[in-house]
Amino acid sequence: MSKSKLLYLVLLLSFCTCLTFVVHGAPLDVGIIGISVENLEPTLRQWAAENNIEIGVIENIGWNSGKVINRALAGIPYDVVCAVIEEAKVLVNHGLLLPLNDLIAAEPEFAEDLYEDIHPSVMAMFNFKGNQFYIPSEWNLCIMYYNTAMFEQAAIDYPDSDWEIAQFQSCARKLSCDIDGDGTNDEYGYGAFGWNPWEIGPWINTFGGAILDETWTASRMSRPETINALEFIQGMLEEGSMPPISIQWDYLPEHNKCAMWLAGHGPMGIYRNLNWTDYDIQHMPACNKNRGTALGGAGYGISVNTKDREAAWKVLKFLTGKAIRDEMQAQNMDIGAFPPRKSVGFYELAPNIPPKNAIAFYEALDYATTVPSPVQYPEVDGVVREYLGIIWRGEDSVSNVALQMHDLINSILSGN
Numbered sequence: 523m524s525k526s527k528l529l530y531l532v533l534l535l536s537f538c539t540c541l542t543f544v545v546h547g548a549p550l551d552v553g554i555i556g557i558s559v560e561n562l563e564p565t566l567r568q569w570a571a572e573n574n575i576e577i578g579v580i581e582n583i584g585w586n587s588g589k590v591i592n593r594a595l596a597g598i599p600y601d602v603v604c605a606v607i608e609e610a611k612v613l614v615n616h617g618l619l620l621p622l623n624d625l626i627a628a629e630p631e632f633a634e635d636l637y638e639d640i641h642p643s644v645m646a647m648f649n650f651k652g653n654q655f656y657i658p659s660e661w662n663l664c665i666m667y668y669n670t671a672m673f674e675q676a677a678i679d680y681p682d683s684d685w686e687i688a689q690f691q692s693c694a695r696k697l698s699c700d701i702d703g704d705g706t707n708d709e710y711g712y713g714a715f716g717w718n719p720w721e722i723g724p725w726i727n728t729f730g731g732a733i734l735d736e737t738w739t740a741s742r743m744s745r746p747e748t749i750n751a752l753e754f755i756q757g758m759l760e761e762g763s764m765p766p767i768s769i770q771w772d773y774l775p776e777h778n779k780c781a782m783w784l785a786g787h788g789p790m791g792i793y794r795n796l797n798w799t800d801y802d803i804q805h806m807p808a809c810n811k812n813r814g815t816a817l818g819g820a821g822y823g824i825s826v827n828t829k830d831r832e833a834a835w836k837v838l839k840f841l842t843g844k845a846i847r848d849e850m851q852a853q854n855m856d857i858g859a860f861p862p863r864k865s866v867g868f869y870e871l872a873p874n875i876p877p878k879n880a881i882a883f884y885e886a887l888d889y890a891t892t893v894p895s896p897v898q899y900p901e902v903d904g905v906v907r908e909y910l911g912i913i914w915r916g917e918d919s920v921s922n923v924a925l926q927m928h929d930l931i932n933s934i935l936s937g938n
Contacts, residue, residue, distance in 0.1 A: 548829040549578030550601040550837060553590060555820050556660050556859065558582065569840055575833045587612040594618050594827065601828040602837045604659060606820045607647055608895045608903075611738075614655050615897050619823040621653040625835050632839070639844075639863045641887045648821045656821030657842040658862040662786040663817045663890050664724045665883055666807070670876075671800040672697055672709070672781040681804045683882070687728075687754075690782070690807035694763040697781035711763045713780035714755075715770060717910045718903050719893050720816050724784055726751045727814020727891050728806050733906065734894040739935055744928040752920045756913055767914045775801065786818075787859050790877065803877040805886060817890035819859065860884075901934045 554562060563580050570577045583589050583600075587609040593599055594616075605613055613619050626633045637645065640658060648656035666681070673680055676697055681689065694711030701708040714721060719733050726733060731748030734741060742748060758764045765772070765780075775783055776798045793801065806813045822841050828834040840846055847866040860883065896902060909927045912918055 549576040550828070550830060550834055551579040551581075551593075551598070552577065552837065552841075553581055553583040553600040553603040554841075555582065555584060555604040555606060565846060566837075566841070569846070570837070573836060575836060577837075585609055590618065591616060594825065599825040599827045601825055601830070601834045602822055602841065603825060604820055604822050604841075605656065607818050607892060608899045610648060610656060610821065611650060611895055612897050613823070614650050618826060619655045620826050620828070620831070621655060622657065622824070623652075623654055626654065639865050641862070641864070641884070643817060643887045643890050643892075644819060644862050647817060647819055647892045656823045657838060658819055658821045659842050660859040661817065661819035661862055661887075662788075662859040663815050663883065663886055664720065664784045664786055665815065665886055666782060666804050667775065667785055667789065667801055667877075668782045668804060669775060669778060669780065669800055670802055671778060680802065681807070683805050683885075684808070685804070686808045691758075691763070694758060694782065695761070698763045707762050707765070709779050709781070710765045711781045712758060713765060713770060713775065713783045715774075715783065715785075717914070718907050720786075720818060721784060722751075722755075722906065722910060723816030723891070723893055724806055724814055725755060727816065728809045728812060729754070729814075730809070730812055732891075732894075734896065734902070734931070734935075738894050738896040741928045741931040741935070743924050743931060749920055749924050752910070752913060752924060756916075756920055759914055760916075767911065787883070793876075799876050801876055803879050803882050805882055813886075813889045815886050815890050816893045817887070818893050819862070896935060898934050902931055905930050905934070 552566070559580050559582050566580065567577055579600075581600075583604070585606055585608065587605065590600060590603055590605070590613055599618070603613070603619075626636065636657070641661075644658045644661045645654070647661070648654065648658060668681060670680065673693075678693055678696060681693065690712075697709065697711035698707050699709050700706060723733065726748050729747050729751035731745050731751050732742040733748070755764075759766065764770075772779075774780065775789070776793060776796055778800065793799070806815055822838045824831065824834045824838055842862070844863055844866055847861045847863065864884075894902070905927055909923050909930075913920055913923050
């Protein structure tokens with residue numbers, strides 16, 4: 523065993539065997555994600571004061587499970603902590619979070635409202651081996667955007683909700699054109715602006731493939747369906763329906779040079795700031811009647827060593843409930859991705875401001891698959907990014923590279 527692993531084991535054992543005192547009324551520390559402390563702090567502290575709960579530190583921890591672990595090892599854990607799905611399992615596997623099943627079950631009315639108000643796919647995202655470790659605070663998924671002006675200029679009908687791969691491919695070809703006659707397309711039917719499990723996941727899932735198995739413990743990159751999805755993307759690159767990887771960022775949608783692209787909720791804020799309205803969204807095109815997309819999000823959990831479990835549970839319910847979202851929306855605050863509760867209002871937009879088909883985001887939850895998020899997510903993410911680049915640059919065949927990814931990811935997941 524290496525010295526670093528031995529030191530970590532000693533620290534972990536020391537932490538796990540220390541005596542933890544529950545101090546009712548002690549200040550609760552909160553770690554947040556997806557919203558600034560400046561926006562959240564006044565609302566949270568006011569609510570806490572009204573409920574006789576003292577809040578200590580409120581920190582934005584970002585994608586930093588290491589910070590959560592280090593605070594726990596130092597004996598100053600966050601009482602209530604937020605994690606994105608890509609890091610959620612890390613905290614669970616370290617035994618730092620309290621399973622919430624009993625707390626939920628103890629309040630039947632709350633439980634009924636929770637499961638009726640939050641889509642099952644969003645709840646299931648944070649359920650590990652039957653234990654609900656987090657209550658969702660936000661979610662996001664990839665969906666197909668399209669440039670309405672480019673479709674209209676080419677006299678092509680907008681895609682509808684039941685379109686399929688063949689129609690998507692036909693549109694991509696028709697909307698790719700060499701305007702100046704120099705032999706290189708100046709506009710492209712489809713553009714992609716990232717290649718990690720989040721961006722490639724919708725295509726792989728739609729083709730019936732997978733990056734990892736359902737338990738996130740083994741690679742599925744060598745499956746025929748997964749290879750078919752990658753070959754489909756590579757085919758669009760080769761035929762010129764997509765800009766080459768090296769220049770993709772020159773064809774941002776708002777430049778009116780890209781007709782279709784996959785993205786989550788993020789671009790909508792960018793487009794509103796630019797006052798760019800020539801776009802809408804639609805479901806993923808189906809492949810053999812199958813659709814897929816990648817689902818992500820964040821949720822709040824409670825430390826096993828919280829100073830006051832009862833108060834921490836109240837804080838967690840407030841942070842993931844309807845009241846705080848209503849208050850923050852009323853103040854026009856940036857509240858991150860989509861709220862998990864349907865009762866909050868799915869996505870409030872002014873009349874005639876795109877995307878007019880915003881409800882497609884929520885509808886897509888019915889076929890969404892959680893982005894595979896093992897404890898080794900950063901390493902898996904790095905492999906996917908690097909090796910997909912080899913395919914897109916035409917340096918090796920899809921089947922060869924997919925097999926290399928398969929073996930390397932399995933090695934990572936097994937700890938070898």
